[in-house]
Amino acid sequence: MRGLDVLTEFSMKAGQKIEPKKIKIDDTTLRDGEQTAGVVFANDEKIHIAKMLDKVGVHQIEAGIPAMGGDEKEAIKAITSLNLNCSILGWNRAVISDIDDSIECGVDAVAISISASDIHIEHKLRKSREWVLDSVKTSVEHAKKYNLYVSVNAEDASRADMEFLLQFARTARDLGADRMRYCDTLGILDPFETFMRVKTIIDIVGIDVEMHTHNDFGMAIANAIAGVKAGATYINTTINGLGERAGNAAFEEFVMALKYLENVDLGIDTRLFRDLSEYVAIASDRFIPTWKPIVGANLFVYESEIRASTTLIEPKTFELFGPEDVGLERKLIVGKSSGVHTLISKLESLGHKIGQSQAAELAEIVREKALSLKRALFDSEIIDTFNSFKAAGLKSAGTKNKGVDK
């Protein structure tokens, strides 16, 4: 066992209460989501997504990259002119002309992004730490002249030297930046390290921190939650977790995890999640896996005997929230893992009655069928099977006694 004392202390501290009012969602479906290799939104789609995000109650929308010009700029202008309730943010490199493009689009907030890790500074920017801080300085000063809300994004913060990251945060704070975005660009943090690094920045520099996490090791949501526990107040999410490589922290997962695991309700209208998710799936041409957390079509579909029969009596046995909370439905299907109770309930819902011992016999037939078809059965197939079973039973009534396994 390793470093137990420190980690236990972390876990305890991380159990402290979070103030719901302070936590804000800054959704980047339209920026990092669209930046995903292969994804292009039409401008109409971008506008529609922005409206939906505003309707469910996100606090800020990262609408795109004005410096790309052309169509992109048109879309952002159209979004800012919608006069939505939420703030509209434009993404920029730490370059003055980028910020001018943002201003032209009418955004009220800008993110100014620059790498903070030596790896990036050396291998990508081919510059120095001083150059990075200078760029932050000139660009933040420029943005502040126009009274914009400014987020300074520390790209690749997770591989940055902590001392330099603190210097970076201090520089941003002293220039009047409103927050610093902590970018786990490669998705390499775990929740404990996230907690430690973010808490250090907040404790020492005292700047508002936003979490931007990636899912390369399946930790995007856990790291976002860890950031909030450490005191971060903004979370950068995307619908369906759309984003570069393995994607970002999924909006719907983060909101529900916060609500049901941490008891922090952001007041987002979660019932629209499935709709929102479907729309973005179509616009991005990426299907929603049926098993996708929160909004997957299969989440409230039960087949295996124990889960199916128990959930019918009391949904809470296998559900922390109900399907209606996210715009889904509860369903029973009958397949290889189904048993007597599932079958009886299913037949009942289809308008047929069957006794316990007969159901056991029929269940064996149904399982064989599912095995040979390599899938669960359709309702009409269940009814068919039931009818031929009944017919066969009438013929040989009372003569057969098949051994049936439980």
Added chain:
Amino acid sequence: MIVEDKERKINIIDTTLRNGEQTAGVVFSKHEKIRMAKMLDEIGITEIEIGTPSIGASEREIIKEIVASGIKGKLFTYTEAIPDNIRLAAECGIKNIIINISTSDLHIKVKYGQNRTWVLNQLKETIAAAKHYDLNFIISAEDATRTDLEFLLKLLHLAEKKEAYRFRICDTVSRLDPFRTFLLINTILNTVDFPIEVYNHNDFGMATANAMAAVRAGAVSLVTSINGIGEGTGNAALEEIIMALKYLENIDLGITTSRFREISEYVAKASARAVPVWKAIVGTNVFAHESGIHADGVLKNPINYEVFEPGEVGLTRQIVVGKHSGSHTILHKFKEFGIDLTINEANDILAMSRAMSVDLKRPLFDKEMMYIYKDYEDKNRKASDSHIE
């Protein structure tokens, strides 16, 4: 922060063939199950759950065949704590079993209509049956994360006394976050020194993170499935767990990770569930770079945006040309085609490519890039021809 322990090994028990198949709508054929068991064995997974004998005669036939297929690792079957079921496992030639019983008061009441004493007795009787058949057994506490801690510890003491192989903590409804996982496992291990295994579900997208937190707290074994396939949102994905252990926890289990993509594809086919292109570790998009900044960074040096080489998980790197591409990507792409562009040419072609990508609502194929290049050349030639005239 963490005391490094290079020698530390974590056991993996894979349940693709058991809980994976229990997924609503998923049915594996016999051949697929045998093939998957062999694949897991070949890449170095030493414990495999292969099925549930009590499901029926056909399931038992498949289990028998897997047992006879010459797999080196330990094979487990799964059962609820019902003494009569133990014989079924023994008859399949199985030597290791998982005895599952719900331990939360809610489950005990709704699922069994019973009380805690009944749970203890049922477990004792099932253990006695397992011992009768000389089976190695893991005790699995379903809904352990909503179970009264004192009762859970009581069951752990029972497991210790009866010499269970391990004790499994099931986070059945994904009630935990990593911090709570750590506290729970840490608390348990401070009270009972017994090998703990953790079974995570992914309802809030935290299965892998919770598994890693459990490892940090001292758990010795994790339950996984390929592609994370399993009931509801599924389980902790084998490929994510192995790579997270290696790159985030510094624990290298020596698994043949270069076969991950192949195995993932196989299970995707067998379960009729596509691997999302963005699936962590094995999705085809994980090493695809389009945006100017990312692609440029990767072309300069892959460590800018990659933690490990794509070949390590059986993937390849791709540079995609689309709406977010930059001029460096264009230069690089055409170099691949054997054409050296000037910066000005690259910028012109970039503008044409972006416009086309916006129009098509997708990135461009290599062929389409060549068409753009031809159009561009034609246009230039015409311009210079008219100039000559």
